[in-house]
Amino acid sequence: MAETLLELDDVHTYIGQHHILQGVTLAARRDAVTVLLGRNGAGKTTTMRTIVGLLQPARGSIRLEGRPIHGLKPYEIARRGIGFVPEGQGIFATLTVDENLRLARLGDDAEAHARLARVLELFPDLERFRAARAGTLSGGQKQMLSIARALVNPNRLLLVDEPSKGLAPIVIEHLVEALRAMKAHATVLLVEQNFAMAQALADDFYLIDDGRTVHHGPMAALVADDALKKRYLGI
Amino acid sequence: MRRAAPAVLVLGLALLPLAAIEPRVYLTLTIAGLAMGMLIFLVAAGLTLIFGLMDVLNFAHGALFSWGAYAGFTALVLLNERLGWAEAPSVALNVLLLLVGVAAAMAAGLVLGVVLERVIVRPVYGRHMFQILITLGATIVLEELIRIGWGPNDQVMPVPFTFQGSWDLADVIVLRVPVVAIVLGLGVYAAIAFVLGRTRVGLIVRAGVENGEMVQVLGHNIHRYFTGVFAAGSALAGLGGLMWAIFSQSVRPAMGGEQLIFAFIVVIIGGLGSVTGSLLGSLIVGLSYNYVAFLVPKAAIGVNMALMVVILLLRPAGLFGSGK
Numbered sequence: 001m002a003e004t005l006l007e008l009d010d011v012h013t014y015i016g017q018h019h020i021l022q023g024v025t026l027a028a029r030r031d032a033v034t035v036l037l038g039r040n041g042a043g044k045t046t047t048m049r050t051i052v053g054l055l056q057p058a059r060g061s062i063r064l065e066g067r068p069i070h071g072l073k074p075y076e077i078a079r080r081g082i083g084f085v086p087e088g089q090g091i092f093a094t095l096t097v098d099e100n101l102r103l104a105r106l107g108d109d110a111e112a113h114a115r116l117a118r119v120l121e122l123f124p125d126l127e128r129f130r131a132a133r134a135g136t137l138s139g140g141q142k143q144m145l146s147i148a149r150a151l152v153n154p155n156r157l158l159l160v161d162e163p164s165k166g167l168a169p170i171v172i173e174h175l176v177e178a179l180r181a182m183k184a185h186a187t188v189l190l191v192e193q194n195f196a197m198a199q200a201l202a203d204d205f206y207l208i209d210d211g212r213t214v215h216h217g218p219m220a221a222l223v224a225d226d227a228l229k230k231r232y233l234g235i
Numbered sequence: 236m237r238r239a240a241p242a243v244l245v246l247g248l249a250l251l252p253l254a255a256i257e258p259r260v261y262l263t264l265t266i267a268g269l270a271m272g273m274l275i276f277l278v279a280a281g282l283t284l285i286f287g288l289m290d291v292l293n294f295a296h297g298a299l300f301s302w303g304a305y306a307g308f309t310a311l312v313l314l315n316e317r318l319g320w321a322e323a324p325s326v327a328l329n330v331l332l333l334l335v336g337v338a339a340a341m342a343a344g345l346v347l348g349v350v351l352e353r354v355i356v357r358p359v360y361g362r363h364m365f366q367i368l369i370t371l372g373a374t375i376v377l378e379e380l381i382r383i384g385w386g387p388n389d390q391v392m393p394v395p396f397t398f399q400g401s402w403d404l405a406d407v408i409v410l411r412v413p414v415v416a417i418v419l420g421l422g423v424y425a426a427i428a429f430v431l432g433r434t435r436v437g438l439i440v441r442a443g444v445e446n447g448e449m450v451q452v453l454g455h456n457i458h459r460y461f462t463g464v465f466a467a468g469s470a471l472a473g474l475g476g477l478m479w480a481i482f483s484q485s486v487r488p489a490m491g492g493e494q495l496i497f498a499f500i501v502v503i504i505g506g507l508g509s510v511t512g513s514l515l516g517s518l519i520v521g522l523s524y525n526y527v528a529f530l531v532p533k534a535a536i537g538v539n540m541a542l543m544v545v546i547l548l549l550r551p552a553g554l555f556g557s558g559k
Contacts, residue, residue, distance in 0.1 A: 078454035090449040
């Protein structure tokens, strides 16, 4: 078994008075794709936002390569090598595609420029619309931009929240390709409602229900377990 | 075409009064209006960035305007009393005096702005009601401090010799101070446009106006930029105060509060967070105020309110607003 890159241990998070995460424990293996599954409102997005520091956990620990990152500011966590592709893309609509990418690029050395060039090779549409305002892109292109933005830094871990949401099936096919490319660069923690897509990409799964991780294992085991799928995912 | 609409609107509004005003008077009013617009812009530019980027309603911006005016006033008075720089018929000395005044005004605004942001604004991020109350409180304290330090009465602002009086251009009287104000305002706009449009800091600030949370997740310490923008905006308020004092040839402890109303109107007309919107908004307010004050003096302030209502009805997010 490969070593663990990201580890959450009994994480509790509140949003206002609401106790949303009530004990999330998970371990993401290095260079693998781990998918978080669960019904709407189970706490998947809250888990992601807690990892990147936008929400502070009230209890529990979050470790990256064994070192605690909970309690750090979001920008400090990002600089530890965690890229975030949020739900709804989080791109800057009034900035151009190029500006979105430059904003994300933290280094300014030759290596950073070379990496940006490689990312643009991966997404020819972005190269084509580099000078266009990001707000004018299609839904799929916006999602590609959001993913590309997470790839321009040498991130060790990429958190991707519901990338297929609201996209047409044909676009999702391209997206799966992009995410496969992502997998070659870093460890991926994915939240995904689209089970077919999760199945195509993930190595491991975690099931979240009512703010707790209730099951985990290799993705293949979940695919074969109809009772588990029906109970927690309704499929 | 849609993007050009606000500029067309300004031009249209500027030409409309020609129907009722004699051309030479019109030209004088236009220059006065442009100057007033530029002075309002100095105040509004900081306000719109602070509001747009940090979502902070800073009512103390007006007090920083007053402090800038008094700091510049003090510098000009001292240098004139000791060295006679304001009265000297030397362009170099007069310009140098103005620059020293500008530096003093901006430094006063900057220092007070940073203290305000660190001490009273930071604890109330995200809470508008508290922001309004605490910055209004700060305004009262800062204004009273001016009364303690400089006295409660109006004082006469010394105007450097070179900038007194007017130029006579083909029978049109062109006052010098307004021209200085217009040049300064354009310079400030160009500087802000350069920083926002061409530098990495500007890129981060523009992105922060749109989505501050995401900027942080991309690895940028947005709070550092918040403080920087607050400081720059405050320095501009101080500069606006000094220029207004020279324009009106007087300083008063409450001068900032009066200008703040115009600045808020401008920020709303232009669209929150948009510097170009603020510039056009300022010019609209400055021009319409001067034309209407000439034609129907009693309606001068009312017309600005009416303009704001009409523009908001047509474009609820303001001329250049992103609709945030």
